[in-house]
Amino acid sequence: MSFIADKQTLDDLSLLGKFNPGSVFSIFNKVKTRGAEKLLDAMFLHPLSDVEAINNRSAIFLYFNDHPTGFPFDDKQLERMESYLDEGGDGSYLLALWELSRKKIAALLVRDDTYELALTGIDSSIAILEACEQLLRQLEKEGRDKDQPWKKWSDIVRTIITDVRYKQLNSSSRSLLDNVRLHHMLTGTFRGQLKMLLELIYETDLYIAVAGVARAKGFSYAQALPKDRNKLEAKGLRHPGLDKGVANSLFFNTATNVLFLTGANMAGKSTLMKSTGILLYLAHMGFPVAATDVQFSLLDGIYSSVNVPDDLNKGYSHFYAEVLRVKKVAEEVATGKSLFIIFDELFKGTNVKDAYDATLAVTEAFTNFTNCFFIISTHIFEVGHALNNGGSQISFEFLPTIMQNNVPQYTYKLQKGITTDRQGMIIIENEGILNML
Incomplete structure (x- = not known):
C-alpha cells in the first residue's frame, strides 16, 4: 500500500512545486542534471511504505553526508x-x-x-x-x-x-x-x-x-520503526525553510496520541504543525529532516486541515468545507489506518458556541484511535479545560506570548499546559485601525 497524502495535505504543507521557491521540494532541488530532478520529483510523489527501504535510503544519504563527493559530469x-x-x-x-x-x-x-x-x-x-x-x-x-x-x-x-x-x-x-x-x-x-x-x-x-x-542546514536522519511500535519522537524539530527556526520536541505513542495546542495568533502554532507534517513526510521518503533526533513508526499517511478553501462552484461555505474535511479524515481513521492528522483551528468558519461543541466532541472521539496521532490547535482554550480530566491520552501544550510595552513578543517555544492568551484586539489597536475609523 502506498503512503497517503492528498492534494489538500500536499498544498497545506507546501511539499511539491518545482517552480515554487517556498516549497520543500525547492529546498532539496540543488541537483545538477535533469535526470536527477525527475528522480527527485518521483521520490516526492511516492514516499516509501517499508521500514527497511526507508532506512536503507537514509543510510545512503548519510554516507554522502559523511563523504562529500564532487559531481564530475556535464x-x-x-x-x-x-x-x-x-x-x-x-x-x-x-x-x-x-x-x-x-x-x-x-x-x-x-x-x-x-x-x-x-x-x-x-x-x-x-x-x-x-x-x-x-x-x-x-x-x-x-x-x-x-x-x-x-x-x-x-x-x-x-x-x-x-x-x-x-x-x-x-x-x-x-x-x-x-x-x-x-x-x-x-x-x-x-x-x-x-x-x-x-x-x-x-x-x-x-x-x-x-x-x-x-x-549545510544541519538536518539529521530519522530512524524508521515497525508500525506496531506506534511511536513518534522528534527532538529539535523546526521548519526546514527556516534556517534560524526555534526548535521544539514532540512525543506521541499509544498512551498519548493527541496534542491539544493553544496559543495566540502569530505565536507559531501553524508553523509547528506544518513542521511536524513535513518532517513525517520527508522521513517516509528516507530524506534528511529538520530535527536533531527522530524515531518514528511507519504510518499509512498524513491528512491535514490548515487552509481549507470554500467551493463556489459547489456552493460550499468555508464551514461546510471544514465539515467535509473532518468527515473525510474520520472515514479514513475509522478504517484502521495508522495516520498522522493535523487540524489547525477546527471549525473556525462558524460561531464560537458551535465551534466549541464540535471541537470538544471531535477531539474526544479521536482519542479512541490510538494507532493514529493528532495535533489539534484552537483559540477556544475553554475546550482544553473541558478535556483536561487528568487522563494521559491528550497532551496539552501551548506557545506563549510575552507582552512588552503593550507589544506582543513570541518565544515559539512549547510549554506544558493551556494558555488563555488573546492579543487580537491589542494588535488591532497597535496598528491604529480604530483611530482611522
Missing part, C-alpha cells in the same frame, strides 16, 4: 548520451554499419545532420565514460569503490572501460569503421549497462545534492 553530455542510447540499435554489427554509412552519405549529399548527431552521441558517451573512469580511480585510491552506494556503479564502469574493444577504439581520430564499431558497442553490446549507468549517475547526483543540503 549535464548536456548526459542528455546527449541519453538521447543517443534511446535511439538504440538491435545489436547487429552489419545493421550498425548500414545505418552509419547511410547517415554519412545523406550528410554528404543533402547536408543531413543525423550523422553528426550520431557522432555527437558517441563523443558524449565516451566523455561520460572518461569522467567515470577518473572518478573510479579516485574512489579506488580512497578505498571507497566497493562501498555500498558505489559498488553497482563501479562494477559497470569497470566492465566497459576494461573491454579490449573499447580501449582500442577510444582515440581522438576515428575512421568511419571505428565509429561503426563504437556505435555497435554503445548502442548494442553495452546499451543496457550504459542505460543503467545513466540511472546510477542521476541517483548519485541526487544523493550528493540532498546530502549537501542536509550538511
Whole structure:
C-alpha cells in the first residue's frame, strides 16, 4: 500500500512545486542534471511504505553526508548520451554499419545532420565514460569503490572501460569503421549497462545534492520503526525553510496520541504543525529532516486541515468545507489506518458556541484511535479545560506570548499546559485601525 497524502495535505504543507521557491521540494532541488530532478520529483510523489527501504535510503544519504563527493559530469553530455542510447540499435554489427554509412552519405549529399548527431552521441558517451573512469580511480585510491552506494556503479564502469574493444577504439581520430564499431558497442553490446549507468549517475547526483543540503542546514536522519511500535519522537524539530527556526520536541505513542495546542495568533502554532507534517513526510521518503533526533513508526499517511478553501462552484461555505474535511479524515481513521492528522483551528468558519461543541466532541472521539496521532490547535482554550480530566491520552501544550510595552513578543517555544492568551484586539489597536475609523 502506498503512503497517503492528498492534494489538500500536499498544498497545506507546501511539499511539491518545482517552480515554487517556498516549497520543500525547492529546498532539496540543488541537483545538477535533469535526470536527477525527475528522480527527485518521483521520490516526492511516492514516499516509501517499508521500514527497511526507508532506512536503507537514509543510510545512503548519510554516507554522502559523511563523504562529500564532487559531481564530475556535464549535464548536456548526459542528455546527449541519453538521447543517443534511446535511439538504440538491435545489436547487429552489419545493421550498425548500414545505418552509419547511410547517415554519412545523406550528410554528404543533402547536408543531413543525423550523422553528426550520431557522432555527437558517441563523443558524449565516451566523455561520460572518461569522467567515470577518473572518478573510479579516485574512489579506488580512497578505498571507497566497493562501498555500498558505489559498488553497482563501479562494477559497470569497470566492465566497459576494461573491454579490449573499447580501449582500442577510444582515440581522438576515428575512421568511419571505428565509429561503426563504437556505435555497435554503445548502442548494442553495452546499451543496457550504459542505460543503467545513466540511472546510477542521476541517483548519485541526487544523493550528493540532498546530502549537501542536509550538511549545510544541519538536518539529521530519522530512524524508521515497525508500525506496531506506534511511536513518534522528534527532538529539535523546526521548519526546514527556516534556517534560524526555534526548535521544539514532540512525543506521541499509544498512551498519548493527541496534542491539544493553544496559543495566540502569530505565536507559531501553524508553523509547528506544518513542521511536524513535513518532517513525517520527508522521513517516509528516507530524506534528511529538520530535527536533531527522530524515531518514528511507519504510518499509512498524513491528512491535514490548515487552509481549507470554500467551493463556489459547489456552493460550499468555508464551514461546510471544514465539515467535509473532518468527515473525510474520520472515514479514513475509522478504517484502521495508522495516520498522522493535523487540524489547525477546527471549525473556525462558524460561531464560537458551535465551534466549541464540535471541537470538544471531535477531539474526544479521536482519542479512541490510538494507532493514529493528532495535533489539534484552537483559540477556544475553554475546550482544553473541558478535556483536561487528568487522563494521559491528550497532551496539552501551548506557545506563549510575552507582552512588552503593550507589544506582543513570541518565544515559539512549547510549554506544558493551556494558555488563555488573546492579543487580537491589542494588535488591532497597535496598528491604529480604530483611530482611522
